[in-house]
Every structure is written in structure tokens, then in C-alpha cells.
């Protein structure tokens with residue numbers, strides 16, 4: 001049974017809206033080592049904060065270009081994550097999956113590209129929430145996750161699967 005949440009999610013509002021993209025091709029996933037900002041030193045997908053007037057899709061395409069120099073093809077939003085943080089502003093993150101891109105990933109000031117086999121994803125170097133939803137995304141299932149962090153640790157979590165409205169329709 002889920003313990004009571006320390007957060008009143010009904011009144012919760014994120015200060016930051018952000019995006020993440022995971023590109024999967026030929027049995028491998030394209031990740032980044034983040035070189036600056038929130039989560040520097042961690043492995044993550046490319047992404048970042050949504051600019052005023054920008055849609056989540058526009059943001060994830062722009063951030064992926066800025067961080068890796070590639071253009072994601074047909075990114076599909078599969079998830080939404082709500083992060084209540086103890087020491088940085090709360091974040092609402094839109095999570096996308098893409099199966100193709102144009103260009104060649106390059107290292108930039110923001111990120112170093114890293115390819116991993118799908119069976120070798122380095123969860124130990126990623127945010128602690130990732131292991132709870134990245135396998136769901138890779139299974140092309142939609143999800144809505146809520147996580148409460150104390151520092152680097154997840155102290156409460158809830159994952160709902162197959163609940164997010166996917167404009168392209170459910171895959172399962």
C-alpha cells in the first residue's frame with residue numbers, strides 16, 4: 001500500500017516546466033552525460049527547461065539540437081513526471097521517446113553523447129527516479145509519475161501506467 005504523500009498534490013504547482021528525450025535506435029539508447037546545470041555529472045536524456053511560449057515538443061527538439069547537434073524525428077510524448085524537490089524548485093517534466101534522428105551526435109558545452117545497449121543502462125549514474133519509469137517508456141507505455149525528493153533520495157513515489165492520454169493512441 002502507498003504511504004501517505006508528504007505533498008498535497010491537488011494544490012501542487014511546478015515552478016519549472018522541462019522536457020526529456022530518449023532516442024532508441026538499433027537496440028541502443030542515446031543518453032548524455034550532463035556537463036552543467038541541474039543534474040550535472042549525471043547520465044540523463046537530452047532536454048531542458050521550456051521557454052516562454054514554447055510547447056514541450058518544440059522545447060525537446062530545440063534542447064536536443066543545442067545539447068547534441070542532432071534533430072530528433074517524430075518525438076512522441078509518453079510520460080509526465082512531477083518532482084517535488086527539497087533543495088531546488090519543483091519540476092514538471094514531459095518525457096518523449098523517438099526512434100530516429102538526423103545528424104551526428106557531438107559533444108557540446110552542455111552534454112557528452114553516450115550510447116548504451118538497452119540491457120546496460122547505467123541507472124546507478126542517473127537520477128534515482130529513472131529506474132522506475134524508463135523501462136516503462138522503453139516498453140512504449142504511457143505513464144504519470146510523482147516523486148518526492150529529499151536531496152538526492154526519493155522518499156515517496158507513485159507511478160500510474162497507461163493513464164497518460166497519448167494523441168497517437170495507446171500502444172497496448
Ligand SMILES: COc1nc(N)nc2c1ncn2[C@H]1C[C@H](O)[C@@H](COP(=O)(O)OP(=O)(O)OP(=O)(O)O)O1
Nearest residue numbers: 018019020037038039047048049083093127129130
Ligand atoms: C529529479 O529527478 C529528475 N530526474 C530526471 N531523470 N531528470 C530530471 C530530474 N530533475 C530534472 N531533470 C531534468 C529535466 C531537464 O531535462 C533537466 C534540467 O534542465 P536544465 O536545468 O538543464 O535546463 P536547461 O534549460 O538546459 O538549463 P540552462 O539554464 O543551463 O540552459 O534535468
